[in-house]
Amino acid sequence: MAARxxxxxxGSGSLxxxxxxxxxxxxxxxxxxxxxxxxxxxxxxxxxxxxxxxYSQSTGQKEQLSRxxxxxxxxxxDLCKVLQLPAVFEDTAVSxxxxxxxxxxxxxxxxxxxxxxxxCCVFVACRQHRWPLTMGTVCSLLYARQExxxxxxxSLQRELGLSVPALSLADLVTTHLNSFxxxxxxxxxxAPFLEDKEQLLARTMAIVELASETWLVTGRHPVPVxxxxxxxxxxxxxxxxxxxxxxxxxxxxxxxxxxxxxxLRLRELLEILLGMASQLSxxxxxxxxxxxxxxxxxxxxxxxxxLLKRAFSQQDGQGQQDTAPGQGSGSQGSLDKGSGSQGSLDKGSGSQGSLDRGSGSQGSLDRGSGSQGSLDKGSGSQGSLDKGSGSQGSLDKGSGSQGSLDRGSGxQGSLDKGSGSQGxPGQxSGSQGSLDKGSGSQGxPGQGSGSQGSLDKESVSQGSLDKxSxxKxSxxQGxPGQGSGSQGxPGQxSVSPGSLDKxSxxQxxxSQGxPGxxSVSPGSxxxxSLDKGSxxQGxPGQAPPSSPAVAQRQGCPWAGKQQRGGSLRPLxxxxxxxxxxxxxxxxxxxxxxxxxxxxPISDSEIEQYxxxxxxxxxxxxxxxxx
Amino acid sequence: MDADSDVALDILITNVVCxxxxxxxxxxxxxxxxxxxxxxxxxxGKVLMKLRKPRIxxxxxxxxxxxxxxxxSEEEAKxxxxxxxxxxxxxxxxxxxxxxxxxxxLAVCNMPFEIRLPEFTTNNxxxxxxxPELHPAxxxxxxxxxxxxxxxxxxxxxxxx
Numbered sequence: 125m126a127a128r129x130x131x132x133x134x135g136s137g138s139l140x141x142x143x144x145x146x147x148x149x150x151x152x153x154x155x156x157x158x159x160x161x162x163x164x165x166x167x168x169x170x171x172x173x174x175x176x177x178x179y180s181q182s183t184g185q186k187e188q189l190s191r192x193x194x195x196x197x198x199x200x201x202d203l204c205k206v207l208q209l210p211a212v213f214e215d216t217a218v219s220x221x222x223x224x225x226x227x228x229x230x231x232x233x234x235x236x237x238x239x240x241x242x243x244c245c246v247f248v249a250c251r252q253h254r255w256p257l258t259m260g261t262v263c264s265l266l267y268a269r270q271e272x273x274x275x276x277x278x279s280l281q282r283e284l285g286l287s288v289p290a291l292s293l294a295d296l297v298t299t300h301l302n303s304f305x306x307x308x309x310x311x312x313x314x315a316p317f318l319e320d321k322e323q324l325l326a327r328t329m330a331i332v333e334l335a336s337e338t339w340l341v342t343g344r345h346p347v348p349v350x351x352x353x354x355x356x357x358x359x360x361x362x363x364x365x366x367x368x369x370x371x372x373x374x375x376x377x378x379x380x381x382x383x384x385x386x387x388l389r390l391r392e393l394l395e396i397l398l399g400m401a402s403q404l405s406x407x408x409x410x411x412x413x414x415x416x417x418x419x420x421x422x423x424x425x426x427x428x429x430x431l432l433k434r435a436f437s438q439q440d441g442q443g444q445q446d447t448a449p450g451q452g453s454g455s456q457g458s459l460d461k462g463s464g465s466q467g468s469l470d471k472g473s474g475s476q477g478s479l480d481r482g483s484g485s486q487g488s489l490d491r492g493s494g495s496q497g498s499l500d501k502g503s504g505s506q507g508s509l510d511k512g513s514g515s516q517g518s519l520d521k522g523s524g525s526q527g528s529l530d531r532g533s534g535x536q537g538s539l540d541k542g543s544g545s546q547g548x549p550g551q552x553s554g555s556q557g558s559l560d561k562g563s564g565s566q567g568x569p570g571q572g573s574g575s576q577g578s579l580d581k582e583s584v585s586q587g588s589l590d591k592x593s594x595x596k597x598s599x600x601q602g603x604p605g606q607g608s609g610s611q612g613x614p615g616q617x618s619v620s621p622g623s624l625d626k627x628s629x630x631q632x633x634x635s636q637g638x639p640g641x642x643s644v645s646p647g648s649x650x651x652x653s654l655d656k657g658s659x660x661q662g663x664p665g666q667a668p669p670s671s672p673a674v675a676q677r678q679g680c681p682w683a684g685k686q687q688r689g690g691s692l693r694p695l696x697x698x699x700x701x702x703x704x705x706x707x708x709x710x711x712x713x714x715x716x717x718x719x720x721x722x723x724p725i726s727d728s729e730i731e732q733y734x735x736x737x738x739x740x741x742x743x744x745x746x747x748x749x750x
Numbered sequence: 751m752d753a754d755s756d757v758a759l760d761i762l763i764t765n766v767v768c769x770x771x772x773x774x775x776x777x778x779x780x781x782x783x784x785x786x787x788x789x790x791x792x793x794x795g796k797v798l799m800k801l802r803k804p805r806i807x808x809x810x811x812x813x814x815x816x817x818x819x820x821x822x823s824e825e826e827a828k829x830x831x832x833x834x835x836x837x838x839x840x841x842x843x844x845x846x847x848x849x850x851x852x853x854x855x856l857a858v859c860n861m862p863f864e865i866r867l868p869e870f871t872t873n874n875x876x877x878x879x880x881x882p883e884l885h886p887a888x889x890x891x892x893x894x895x896x897x898x899x900x901x902x903x904x905x906x907x908x909x910x911x
Contacts, residue, residue, distance in 0.1 A: 259883045274884045287875060290868055291883070342867050342903040343886035697864060700904050721828030725836050729803065733837040735786050743783065 133157045192238065196221055200242045203265065207257065209250065216249040217242075220284065229283050240268050240276045247277065251288045256295040258347060293346060297332055300350050301325050304378040306358070313377050316365040319358055327357035330425045331393065337432065338396050339697040345385060351375065352389040356397075360421035367415055392698050400424050400431040436695040759859055761909075766821040767854040770831050772814040772838060772845040781810060784841055799837075804830035810838075817853075824852050854910060861905035870901070 130137055131152035138153035148162030189197070200221050204214040221242055224230045230241055243266045250257040263273050281288055306319050331353035335341050341349055355374050359366045371390060375382040394414040401407050401417050401424060410416070417424075424431060735743070778797045782790035789798040797810045804826045809817045816834065821827035828850060835847040867888050871880040878901075880888040887900040887908075897911030 274881075277881075278879075281879070290871065290880065339864065339903065341882075343882060345883050347883075697903050700864075721825035721832075723829060725833055727840075729833065730837045730840050733786050733799070733801065734840055735784050740784055 129159070131155060131157055131159065193222065193225055196225065196238055196242050199239060200246060203243060203246050203262075206265065207246070207250075207261075209246075209255065213246070213249045213253060213255065216252070217245040220245040220248060220280075220286075224280055224284060227283050229279060236268075237272070237276055239266060240273050241280065243268065243273065244277045244280050248280065248286055248288055251291065252286075254289070254292055254295060256291060256299045258291070258296070260347065291346060293332055293336065293341070293350075294329060296346055297329055297350050297353075298325065300347065300380075301328060301354060303380060304354065306378050316362065317369070317377060319361060323361060324354065324357055327361065327421075327425070328354045330428075331357055331421070334396065334425065334428055334432075335389075335393060338436070338695055340389065340392050340396070342697065344389070345383070348383040348386040348389050351380070351383060351386045352393055354378075355386075355390065356393060356418065356421060359418050363419045367418060397421060397424055399435045400428065403431045403434040432695075759861070761857050761859040763822055763855060763857045765819060765854075765856040766824055766827040766852060767817065767819045767856075768821070768824075768827045768831055768850065768852045769815065769817050770835070770850040771848050772816065772835065772843065773848055774814055774844045774846070776810060776812050776814055776838065776843055778810070778812050781838070781841060785837065799834065801830055801833060803833070806830035806834070808834050824855070827852060857909045859907045859909065861907065863905055865901060865903055865905055867901070867903050 129139055131139065131154065134152060134155040134157070136152060136154035139159060140151050140153050142149050142151050144161075150159040150161070151157070152159065197218050200217050201214055204217065224241055224245065225238070230238070233241075243262045247257060247259065247262050259270065259273060259277075262268075263270050266273075280286070301321065301324060304324075306313060306317060306324070307321055309315060309318055328350070332341070332350060335349055335353060352371070355371050358374065359369070369377075371386060372382055375386075391414075394417065397417050398412055398414065401412050401420060404420070404423065404427070407420060407423075412420075778790065778795070781797050781799070782788050785797075785799060787800045787802075791798065795812060799808045799810060800806070801808070804821055806818050806820045806827070808831075809819075816831070818827060818831050818834065821830055831850060832847060835845050839845045867880055867882075871878045871888055874890065877892065878888050878890045885900075887902045890899040890901055891897070892899070892911075895911065897909060900908040900910075902908075
């Protein structure tokens with residue numbers, strides 16, 4: 125604004141107020157002469173009107189970060205640098221941390237927890253950007269206990285309402301393998317142990333996918349699965365020199381930690397692979413065990429979809445394509461783990477391989493004894509498997525003897541679990557224990573054809589069949605669960621149709637060892653239903669106790685139709701196949717006397733909870749209590 | 751799947767937790783000395799007393815608050831709690847059985863099928879939380895019922911709340 129007045133020098137009227145570096149000046153616009161200037165500095169008294177508000181409140185920046193917050197943010201940033209994360213992650217983590225620290229749930233906690241909070245924020249940021257960071261890594265970086273970390277993580281998720289996507293297994297495999305030091309030759313790693321990263325990665329990925337399809341990954345910690353898969357992949361790429369190297373040594377060479385569950389995962393993976401191998405036509409002639417199957421992992425992985433479908437039947441009647449009247453050609457699935465001789469494997473006769481899982485010998489029957497004897501097919505020797513007890517006349521009946529059918533583990537005779545042999549019930553050459561069809565699925569894959577006899581009373585059954593025998597077994601097994609499906613009794617009941625109790629979780633028992641037992645099912649309701657349905661349900665509970673009587677009925681209709689042995693077991697989580705817990709007692713339908721909670725209490729009932737005076741005196745003296 | 755007859759789901763209550771007050775101060779030492787089937791935890795300041803008939807474990811604090819666990823039904827819990835109060839009465843304390851409340855009921859159930867946990871979690875996002883590194887089960891919270899379900903891949907489900 126032009127001020128009034130005239131410039132003393134040039135006389136022009138255009139005067140301008142201008143601020144030169146915060147100093148007010150009156151300047152002539154024409155000649156530039158400064159007419160007057162304001163105060164450059166002010167005194168304390170002059171600034172009185174500026175002192176109404178305190179300094180700390182007047183400054184625009186209210187966020188003077190607290191020391192705790194500053195320290196926490198620095199920690200988060202250090203963590204991100206150590207993990208070499210992109211900058212975006214750092215920003216996300218810092219913002220989460222700041223938000224969280226303001227909440228009362230995290231503001232007043234111990235310093236240890238605040239440190240963990242920083243780690244949790246980094247962890248969440250990584251998960252949200254699909255960066256595979258495991259809790260173990262973060263905990264080790266923070267020197268934190270995993271339980272505390274877990275609790276802080278869960279409360280952070282709850283308080284901030286974050287959605288944390290799941291850890292992606294493929295990324296985890298890539299990251300984990302990157303830390304393996306098997307690429308460059310070093311002093312400790314001999315030449316035959318080195319491996320190309322790409323190949324190893326591809327194969328490990330395939331094995332991990334296989335594991336996730338077969339219920340080995342659900343609910344388990346992912347890192348041991350990846351470790352076990354990497355080990356198998358590494359071994360299979362050059363089996364010659366590497367087969368003798370155990371898992372522990374492999375981890376030492378690779379420079380990674382060996383997590384304790386890795387051994388179990390390895391065993392489970394090998395089980396699955398052996399199962400698949402039994403379906404591979406050019407491997408049927410071999411007796412594979414967990415070492416030799418490693419050589420064929422490449423082929424197995426290539427055809428894994430088909431092999432999985434064939435090996436782990438979930439519907440009954442699968443594998444019915446066996447044309448051979450006797451036992452399908454070739455042993456199906458005799459997969460013997462452990463036991464080695466499948467006996468059933470006699471391919472010649474088409475023994476249905478029984479898959480023995482766990483119990484080894486298919487014949488399963490012989491616990492201890494091992495030889496299925498029955499498995500011979502050909503001459504029809506009854507090899508009866510005996511488990512412990514004598515041999516069950518193995519079912520080999522002449523050529524057709526399914527005999528061995530131990531399917532799965534049950535082998536007909538197998539039904540004897542523990543107790544005597546059921547005598548391979550499969551006497552009927554034709555119907556093999558159709559009964560076992562059902563049961564077969566339970567765990568013993570082999571049921572199919574040979575009907576484990578137990579059910580077949582009609583057939584000569586070396587007597588094993590007899591209900592009596594069966595019955596004997598059951599008591600022998602001592603499985604309480606006959607009726608309900610023996611949970612816990614490994615396979616006693618499993619008598620094929622087992623499916624009877626779907627509900628009973630313990631049906632796995634069939635799978636356990638000898639599935640074929642016909643447990644005397646006390647009142648198993650529908651044997652028939654069992655039989656039919658059983659294999660396929662895939663319900664864990666296959667072991668329905670089929671009463672022998674029923675079994676007999678079943679035996680007949682099945683004549684001629686052999687179920688393809690191969691089915692190892694239904695595809696189930698391993699804890700259902702090998703249950704460790706004692707079976708839970710069935711829920712009482714209603715207590716005998718319905719309690720109301722308000723019944724009168726008599727004195728006599730209370731006496732038991734009080735010590736007598738003599739006792740108290742003696743106690744006092746002994747302990748010298750005041 | 752025939753959902754009617756044979757697949758009747760059995761849900762089994764395995765634990766009921768309840769609390770009650772005795773409205774009087776309790777001398778833990780005396781209880782420990784004169785009661786049978788007791789465990790005195792001096793460092794924490796409580797006494798554990800186990801009853802046989804309804805199989806119950808009671809935690810007794812000196813303030814008079816008692817927590818009973820181990821019953822298999824609510825009525826049984828109440829019965830056991832009353833029994834306990836009666837035994838404390840016999841020991842000489844002026845016990846009044848008040849503020850009885852069932853705090854937690856734990857039940858177990860089995861599904862006849864397996865459950866794919868990762869897919870289940872993605873389909874039930876806000877309620878379900880699955881951390882395989884921490885726990886093998888999916889934790890499903892129902893806010894309206896204040897219940898938590900732990901769902902395992904084998905089909906076994908544990909309900910608390």
